[in-house]
Amino acid sequence: MIIKTDKSEFENYLSDAANIYGICEKVFLAETKEEAATLIKEANKNKIQITISASRTGLTGGSVPENGILISTEKLNKIISLDETNKLIEVEPGVLLSDLQNYVEAKNLFYPPDPTETNSSIGGNVATNASGSRTFKYGPTRNYVEELEIILPTGKELTLKRGENYFSDFDGIITFNDNSQLKIPIPNYIMPSVKHAAGYYAKPNMDFIDLFIGAEGTLGLITKVKLKLIDLPKQILSMIVFFESEENTFSFVNEIKQKCKIGESKIDLREIEFFDENSLNLLKSDFPNIPLYTKGAVWIEQELENNEEEVLDELIEIININNGNSENIWFALDENERKKMKLFRHSIALKVNDIISARGLKKVRTDNAVPDEKIYGVLQIYLQFNQTK
Numbered sequence: 001m002i003i004k005t006d007k008s009e010f011e012n013y014l015s016d017a018a019n020i021y022g023i024c025e026k027v028f029l030a031e032t033k034e035e036a037a038t039l040i041k042e043a044n045k046n047k048i049q050i051t052i053s054a055s056r057t058g059l060t061g062g063s064v065p066e067n068g069i070l071i072s073t074e075k076l077n078k079i080i081s082l083d084e085t086n087k088l089i090e091v092e093p094g095v096l097l098s099d100l101q102n103y104v105e106a107k108n109l110f111y112p113p114d115p116t117e118t119n120s121s122i123g124g125n126v127a128t129n130a131s132g133s134r135t136f137k138y139g140p141t142r143n144y145v146e147e148l149e150i151i152l153p154t155g156k157e158l159t160l161k162r163g164e165n166y167f168s169d170f171d172g173i174i175t176f177n178d179n180s181q182l183k184i185p186i187p188n189y190i191m192p193s194v195k196h197a198a199g200y201y202a203k204p205n206m207d208f209i210d211l212f213i214g215a216e217g218t219l220g221l222i223t224k225v226k227l228k229l230i231d232l233p234k235q236i237l238s239m240i241v242f243f244e245s246e247e248n249t250f251s252f253v254n255e256i257k258q259k260c261k262i263g264e265s266k267i268d269l270r271e272i273e274f275f276d277e278n279s280l281n282l283l284k285s286d287f288p289n290i291p292l293y294t295k296g297a298v299w300i301e302q303e304l305e306n307n308e309e310e311v312l313d314e315l316i317e318i319i320n321i322n323n324g325n326s327e328n329i330w331f332a333l334d335e336n337e338r339k340k341m342k343l344f345r346h347s348i349a350l351k352v353n354d355i356i357s358a359r360g361l362k363k364v365r366t367d368n369a370v371p372d373e374k375i376y377g378v379l380q381i382y383l384q385f386n387q388t389k
């Protein structure tokens with residue numbers, strides 16, 4: 001295990017992408033699960049606060065220590081096994097999302113969650129229940145977590161397989177790996193039905209495993225993750241459409257989302273992301289070919305099944321109806337072109353992070369959920385607020 005005791009050696013472990021800074025006494029880079037378990041037991045015995053950190057790309061300060069010690073999972077980074085037949089992969093928590101994606105895609109398999117920050121770790125993705133660009137079709141990380149191995153703050157070890165242990169209403173008895181048991185209640189609040197990341201996940205009669213997904217490291221250290229995979233899609237259409245008015249951008253978004261809901265359409269997007277004028281202005285220096293007079297843009301992706309022409313015909317029709325800039329649509333059909341589009345999207349978050357850092361500000365970023373019909377109204381409120389600043 002690597003131990004960093006001098007602040008000058010661990011300065012970079014004291015902040016995350018939210019630009020929140022903290023303090024701690026020591027940083028431990030555990031190289032085995034056993035080392036991590038010993039550390040946690042010792043800290044528990046001596047009442048020392050523990051913060052878990054991985055790639056520190058988080059946007060909420062969750063990996064930033066306020067005191068005590070920091071345990072980094074970056075050395076717990078092995079891909080343990082791949083079961084190609086059952087499409088399951090088992091990894092240590094510090095494996096990077098990019099490494100997992102490359103590994104499974106080389107075997108024609110696919111891991112759908114994609115928070116776009118590919119330097120983030122799988123443990124971090126599980127602990128934040130990361131969603132991202134493909135959530136529209138595939139949902140968040142939670143949907144792919146089949147098994148977790150966790151060391152609780154007491155040092156007790158727990159293995160949870162999806163489908164094996166359920167709460168009874170809001171109460172449950174957890175059995176640890178040493179067969180000891182603990183009765184635990186979960187909060188009995190009603191969670192919103194839309195995508196959200198607030199608070200502990202708690203539903204009556206839910207699977208135990210769901211409590212630990214999205215818990216931001218507050219309930220224990222995840223030491224092993226088994227994830228579900230799917231077949232690698234054969235062909236993907238990716239495109240960015242530009243609009244000269246916000247109204248048109250939103251009517252396009254609404255119409256295309258409606259199409260995805262009804263069965264008779266060939267449109268079945270896996271992602272749809274909106275960029276407002278301010279976001280596009282941030283990108284103009286890196287992407288000078290953004291068309292002039294653009295007020296909004298939408299990035300969409302769809303997996304194709306020998307239906308490229310029908311999908312494109314339908315899309316072009318909706319673009320035209322909503323006055324999209326049909327002269328300047330960006331298309332990507334191969335992996336390299338798609339990567340450029342992904343970079344386009346990812347660059348906005350990076351640019352905002354740079355501005356925040358340069359101004360010495362903190363940024364706690366969350367995804368807000370609003371009903372479809374209210375999105376445009378909410379954007380108007382944000383824009384008015386922006387103008388009064």
Ligand SMILES: Cc1cc2nc3c(=O)[nH]c(=O)nc-3n(C[C@H](O)[C@H](O)[C@H](O)COP(=O)(O)OP(=O)(O)OC[C@H]3O[C@@H](n4cnc5c(N)ncnc54)[C@H](O)[C@@H]3O)c2cc1C
Pocket residue numbers: 016017051052053054055056057058059061062063073093094114115116117119120121122123124125126127128129130131132133216217218220221222223346349350
């Ligand atoms: C540019 C950018 C774009 C992003 N876009 C999206 C997006 O579109 N959608 C989205 O959902 N997210 C997005 N994110 C956030 C992303 O999901 C998180 O940054 C990432 O999941 C955190 O992983 P990490 O390895 O960096 O974890 P860290 O930042 O190191 O830690 C994050 C949290 O997880 C906990 N944790 C880490 N590892 C473990 C473990 N093994 N056991 C228990 N707890 C652990 C930490 O204590 C902390 O609370 C984006 C981030 C960036 C920087």
